[in-house]
Amino acid sequence: MNPIPISSKKTTFELIAKTFHGLEETLAQEIREIGGKVIAVQTRAVRFETDQKGLYRANLELRTALRILKPIHTFKAYKSNQLYSRTQLVDWSEYMDVDDTLAIDSVVSSRFFKHSKYAALKVKDAIVDQFREKIGKRPSIDTDAPTLRVHLYVKEQEVTLLLDASGDSLHKRGYRLESNEAPLNEVLAAGLVLLSGWRGEKPFFDPMCGSATILIEALMIARNIAPNLQRDYYGFLTWKDFDANLWTEVLEEAEARIVGCEQPIFGADISEETLDIAINNIERAGFEDEIDLLVGDFFEQAAPIEEEGCIVMNPPYGERLQPKDIEAFYKKIGDAFKQAYTGWEAWVLSGNIPALKRVGLRASRRMPLFNGPLECRLYQFEMYKGSKKTAFKEE
């Protein structure tokens, strides 16, 4: 591919949205819903075609995207001097000025380039040298908040240079500054709710809510609130082709799509200290009037007054417990479902797959998902009305 100048009049272009393993199809569906044309669903990524407005919408609205990248140049390279010279085929003044700042991220899986940091250094040198040769000055490096973040991807001899439109991971929505010990990533929390199919049509409960990530993501889904409306940093805001009017239009349209949620959304946790963190996060998100919290042990709670609803939860995986204790804990979760939640459905994510099997109810769906590097399963349990008797018989 020849380098694509940013001033190119081509109205549509390809983007790559990155996500967690297991959420690729969910992300592809979200991309279609904002009008993007899915080209390929890959491992931890979806390639799609869109225009400038779609690039802005993708960053603001995709709940299961971690980053949006824009490929600008691909080439083959076997040696570092080729990496250097072919990076210089791009006219980098199309993308940045000498007073802008630069950072290079890299993902390298290649027999020819064994060290990703060294490959990134070559690309950085190629870019700054191009400026120095042309105007006698070079741009500075800023790894935290550069005005241009370039992503280098190398697979064997295939090299792709991409611009990072997000600039930083999109899970940083802006509402969670504090967290408990094992918070769920916001992108994964949103993915769980989307996978459950719940869209606000019945009550929602997370009985072990920790810092309230699932609850906040669920409320934003029910109310059609773009997940990143509160975020003020994106890579594309400092791109040379940034269109402020178009961005304002995207923000205004997202605001106009917000709806209400009639159904209760509530959470609980056994730890008062953790709930203080949850309260702060919910307040920061501006949802203090819409999410109810209570301190309590799930196993001692009275049955809810609602006859039906959806539970999405992420119980402890039991790293600090004996296997027999954590398996007994998961059995108690199943007992609580059977005794107090007939008519409800529950989605349970856990990295402790043997323990998850001890819930003791037949899972109607089992899905592999990754919480960072940890392989997890999301199980769906349906506590049909009238099955209470059968459930007791099983014990």
Ligand SMILES: C[S@@+](CC[C@H](N)C(=O)[O-])C[C@H]1O[C@@H](n2cnc3c(N)ncnc32)[C@H](O)[C@@H]1O
């Ligand atoms: C893995 S964390 C949940 C993290 C949460 N999804 C988040 O994003 O912050 C599990 C939570 O279960 C809570 N917990 C443990 N046992 C409980 C019980 N019996 N009843 C209610 N909550 C419990 C813990 O206090 C902890 O906050």
